[in-house]
Amino acid sequence: MLINEYTDAHRLFLQASLSERFFTEATAIEIYLQDQETFTEFMTTLNAKLNSIDLEFRKSHNEEDGSAVWALVNTNGDEIAKMATEYTPIEISFFRRLIELIVTADDESFSVSSITALKEVVKLKTSISKSNGEILLQRFVDDKWLSRSRGGRYSLSLRSILELQYYLKKEFEDYLSECILCYDIVTKGQRCEMAQCKARFHHHCARRYFDSKNNKKCPNCEIGWDSSNVIGDCDSIDSGSRPKRSNNQTTKKNTRSQKLEVDYDQMDQDDDDDQMEQNDE
Structure with missing residues (x-):
């Protein structure tokens, strides 16, 4: 051109x-x-x-x-390091840890609860208090590094996916998938029912692809495609339910998904207990 x-x-x-x-x-x-x-x-x-x-x-x-x-x-180097002009080293360390938690989340949820995010502040042994942690999380959202769903879960924003893609692909190659149609990273979309199949679509790419097909079949393994079988934080999409798992998925996957639900409930209980202890004091 x-x-x-x-x-x-x-x-x-x-x-x-x-x-x-x-x-x-x-x-x-x-x-x-x-x-x-x-x-x-x-x-x-x-x-x-x-x-x-x-x-x-x-x-x-x-x-x-x-x-x-x-x-x-930025097309060269570690963009996270360049965030030093906006954030302190401690805040950047917290952000790196959030990225790790989000990308490696179980069941391809690609999100983390606010409770888990705030507890990470304590684990990192930083000088950031819980209240300042909440402010920092909101700052990450305001600066468009993170997205927050209606259910209060944090995920990678499109800005992070675009600006940090070299870092993400280098550090988390085994956890991230590319859309089978547009080849961009996909953290909110649809997946094949077969656990062994790597086919993933963005929601809009799936609509484009299947609109021209008489039968909705996975382009990789040709099993029937179920658009309700999703990845990412479901609070951010219309279904409002957690990702569907079909009978074709492995027992290990189903067990892990059930355990994830229990963990969220336990986190909520722990947070309530912490609040009661503070009130007693």
């Missing part, structure tokens, strides 16, 4: 984008507002200039509704 001249229009777009770094395509087009290049050509020209300083505007899609988004991301 022909790279056009880098102009004041590109500089203004970059300046307007620096404060957010993450925005919908509709917002990006509003900022773009010029007709000398198509929007695609405009972004190509901009990225050609940014590549020399290891930055890039990258397009992706919201995992839940499929809407197009753009993010200004």
Whole structure:
């Protein structure tokens, strides 16, 4: 593709984008507002200039509704380390631990409860109190590093998935899956019923793929595809239920899912006990 001249229009777009770094395509087009290049050509020209300083505007899609988004991301090195301009080393250590808990969560839930997140503050033996931990978690959400569901569970935001993808793939290769259609990381979507099958779709990619098919079959193993068999935090999708497991899944998987439910209940009880002890004091 022909790279056009880098102009004041590109500089203004970059300046307007620096404060957010993450925005919908509709917002990006509003900022773009010029007709000398198509929007695609405009972004190509901009990225050609940014590549020399290891930055890039990258397009992706919201995992839940499929809407197009753009993010200004670092293309070289550990982006988490660059968070030092915004967070203290202790806060970054806490964030790294949250990422680990989220990505390695049982049953591909890719989320962690607020109770578990706050208890991790104590385990890390940091100087962060429980109340300051709650404030820090909200800051991660406000800065779009984490998402918080209606049920109070924390998961990776699209900003984290885009900006930290090199770190995520390097550190958690065995835990993360790519969408079989778009090849982006998927933490909220659908999965094949067969435990041995690695097929995963984003919800919007599944709709695109199966809309043109007469029979919904897994593109990998060709077993019937059940769209209610999901991964990710179910509180963030319309079903409002935990991920469905079919009879084809292994007993070990079902047992682990049941144990996970018990653990959540125990965490809630522990939190209530902690509160009662504080009140007694």
